[in-house]
Amino acid sequence: MEVTADGCFVDVYRLLPPQGEPEIVHAAMPPSASILELGCGTGRVTHPLAELGHEVVAVDDSPAMLAHVRAETVCARIEGLDLGRTFEAVLLASHLINTPRDDDRRALLAAARRHLAPAGRLIVEWHPPEWFDGVASGQGGRIGEVAVELAGVVRDGDLLSATVRYSAGGRRWDQEFTCRRLALDDVLAPADLVFDGWLTADRRWFAARAGRRG
Structure with a gap:
């Protein structure tokens, strides 16, 4: 991988x-x-x-x-x-x-x-900025054949951290990220x-x- x-x-x-x-x-x-x-x-x-x-x-x-x-x-x-x-x-x-x-x-x-x-x-x-107010764990959808879900959303001032969970064909990938408003x-x-x-x-x-x- x-x-x-x-x-x-x-x-x-x-x-x-x-x-x-x-x-x-x-x-x-x-x-x-x-x-x-x-x-x-x-x-x-x-x-x-x-x-x-x-x-x-x-x-x-x-x-x-x-x-x-x-x-x-x-x-x-x-x-x-x-x-x-x-x-x-x-x-x-x-x-x-x-x-x-x-x-x-x-x-x-x-x-x-x-x-x-x-x-x-x-x-x-x-x-x-408005994205930071509305984003929440459990949100997701599909991008082509890939299912996408957001998990573990944590806010700390202007920072937001979460994990994006991708899955396709029986496989899953978790990618953590932190972003700033x-x-x-x-x-x-x-x-x-x-x-x-x-x-x-x-x-x-x-x-x-x-x-x-x-």
Whole structure:
């Protein structure tokens, strides 16, 4: 069983289909825009974006994940990434910015900012503040053939910890996580980014653009 450094199960991510993410990203940018995808996993969003006509460079720090990606790949930690080029869009999905460590968040957004073309857009998926109020143990559903259930939800101030239980084909995988409730302005401004609109009605996706520095 292959597990990444941050506790993700490669077998699970190979089974999970996209859930509308490629269409959200595609609608937020010009046709054929170049995309830097930060934290691509096994390519479940990468591949549909390429099929929609985008040139995608996919970044992950797991060789086991990248082995399944059919696109240009870079094996590296996001925080230290510097490709020496910019993109019309930078994608930061999977709620990565809700990491509990402020230093890690600042490094993620700095990496996104330095790869963003002057007129480019940063596309972000996050847990909005209202999600923290409503989430509870026992919530779940299905993503393709994978059953998903949330267990052991614990709140501690702005932090929320829980376990995601995945099951498929008689197998089960438990993945623990901790995330932080964020105020959007406090997150974007230090990274020289400005809010550029909600991309979904539930406010789980938003866009940002480069600020005036640089």
